[in-house]
Amino acid sequence: MADPKGFMTTPRQEWARRPVEERVRDWDEVYVPGALLPIISKQADRCMDCGVPFCHDACPLGNLIPEWNDLVSREDWKAASERLHATNNFPEFTGRLCPAPCEAGCVLAINQPAVTIKNVECAIADRAWEEGFTPARPPERLSGRTVAVVGSGPTGLAAAQQLTRAGHTVAVYEKDDRIGGLMRYGIPEFKMEKRHLERRIAQMLAEGTKFRASTAVGRDISAADLRARYDAVVLATGATAWRELPAPGRELHGIHQAMVYLPLSNRVCEGDLEVSPLSAAGKHVVIVGGGDTGADCLGTAVRQGAASVTQLDIYAQPGAERDEDVEPWPTYPKVYRLSAAHEEARDLRTAPAADADARLFAASTLRFTGDAEGHVRELHLVEVDARREPVPGTDRVLPADLVLLALGFNGPDQEDGLVDQLGLVLQPRGTIARDDGFATNVPGVFAAGDAARGQSLIVWAIAEGRAVAAAVDRYLMGTSQLPAPVAPGDRPMRV
Known part of the structure; x- marks a missing residue:
């Protein structure tokens, strides 16, 4: 532990995102380039190298988190890279895409903001590539198998x-x-x-x-x-094998699985297509499903210029703090989180009638209705209780030219x-x-x-x-x- 008082003297500071108005005009990563390294050593100082590092158990890879936090705080990037890659083949992937259960298991998270473990991991991985600490490691001899x-x-x-x-x-x-x-x-x-x-x-x-x-x-x-x-x-x-939504009107044109929609957008970024054939441009979009795939659809639709985007989540809106009776530390809690896509939707007001950002919580789809040409135009929904039973008198109708199903697999x-x-x-x-x-x-x-x-x-x-x-x-x-x-x-x- 480089600084025994680091967790008391240094507040948690995360990798800054680019301004919403700027980043929704391109497909680059949402974070400010170069903004992580100037802050990350002090953030690593917040790690207490505690005697019982639950961050290890919370991470299925068993990442040696206190070790590489200490090395980053001392700016020994080569040693930090060696310790990180000892347990993780692709830390630049997890440092960007993992929801960080390790941070939920951080001892600091008992009563204050956790160490920014995910950001430290990403910083080490990126620095390792820049400095040449990740050479190819071909085997010395072949097994013949x-x-x-x-x-x-x-x-x-x-x-x-x-x-x-x-x-x-x-x-x-x-x-x-x-x-x-x-x-x-x-x-x-x-x-x-x-x-x-x-x-x-x-x-x-x-x-x-x-x-x-x-x-x-x-x-x-x-x-x-x-x-x-x-x-x-x-x-x-x-x-x-994606899950379906057997609701009346499912056969209407304009209702697609998220994993049909997202790959087409990625193919535009790869240069295979000029424009996605399922573009959300100018359309009223409703995303059914409150998980990460739904959020990916949300960010994509915003960048394509949707007229409106609403995301439906069948669960009630979670609280801002961990419920210690239901999900005590060090488990990963279900709390209200604001992803980059939800931040964009909130600031751009893509769904003015939503509960928060672009999400309608405790919402269940009843049916779809369309026009004379058989294209979806409306999604009918109802509010549900904790048992997912409809609440009488809460029916609503949303305009919907494009419906994306993100219901898991x-x-x-x-x-x-x-x-x-x-x-x-x-x-x-x-x-x-x-x-x-x-x-x-x-x-x-x-x-x-x-x-x-x-x-x-x-x-x-x-x-x-x-x-x-x-x-x-x-x-x-x-x-x-x-x-x-x-x-x-x-x-x-x-x-």
Whole structure:
């Protein structure tokens, strides 16, 4: 601990965002470039290096947070990078996209603002790239064993990098035309610029990982061929089977899944399209779903010039402070949070009738109505109580030219035939069944990430990728020195 009184003398200060009016006119990351480094050493000073660091337990990766906080406070960036990368393959991803359960578990969070762990992590990762502290690490010798990784999201990439560095020959199969999975086409550019992803892919290529884009396993190559070609297979396809909304009028034109809408916008940023065919420009937009995907749709619609944007959340508006009786420290609390997209919607008044920023809380969709051409024009909703029962007399109607469904995901998409061709056993909720060693019912086939765990956070995805790599390495070699930060049955801290 560099400054024993740092948490008392230095207030929490977060990475500043660019002014709303400026950032909604482009797709660059929302933060002020270069504004993090001048403040981050003092912010790291606030870490108490406490005797029981619950931030470790709150983070499934087991990040060595007090250690690299201390090193940053001393401005030893190389050592900080080494300690950070010891547990996290892609800290520039988590430093931008993770909701930071580690900060909820920070001991300071018991009675004052937590250490800005996420910002410190991001600062270390970015400085490491600038200073050349993250060279490619190809293996000294090859094992002669081969592994196929299906899916190139954070789980697949983490597993592939760990296995490549262990000496195995690894090929990553991705059905989309570019590598990255959800990070490529699901995460908007303003949350994470794709240059960060490209940099890691280049590093992995230099280490020896092979990538096979535009290849859907089960369709372009059969699962049997893949299994015969490789000594082991890792299924990291994600949970992409989206949930539907069976409300009257769902068949109307103009109602789309969020994960149809968001990739098109990302393809505009990639240069594939000039304009998205599902642009929100000039339209009244309603987003059904109060999670992060809904917020991504919100920020995207604002940048496309929507006439109005409203987001519906079926849950009641949470309070500003943790409810210690329901969600005591160090669990991750459900509190009112203002994302960059919600801040933009609030300041620009995209939904004047909303409860807060652009959100209508405790709101449930009843039905959709359209015009004579069969295009959606209105969304009818009702307020619900804590049991999600309609409250009489609270019906409302919102104008809606574009409706986006962001209701979460049930498990892996089965349309490519991979699940059936392998004969995989599924859990009742649609995820891939596996044992305590990440192995499926098919010998040599392992499953990790959202495809097996269910929809979760990016930090859990990377942790599962690292852990399944250790399991595969042990399967191939009889033993493994690779770290396994989580087990299949591990879950976030709850009461």
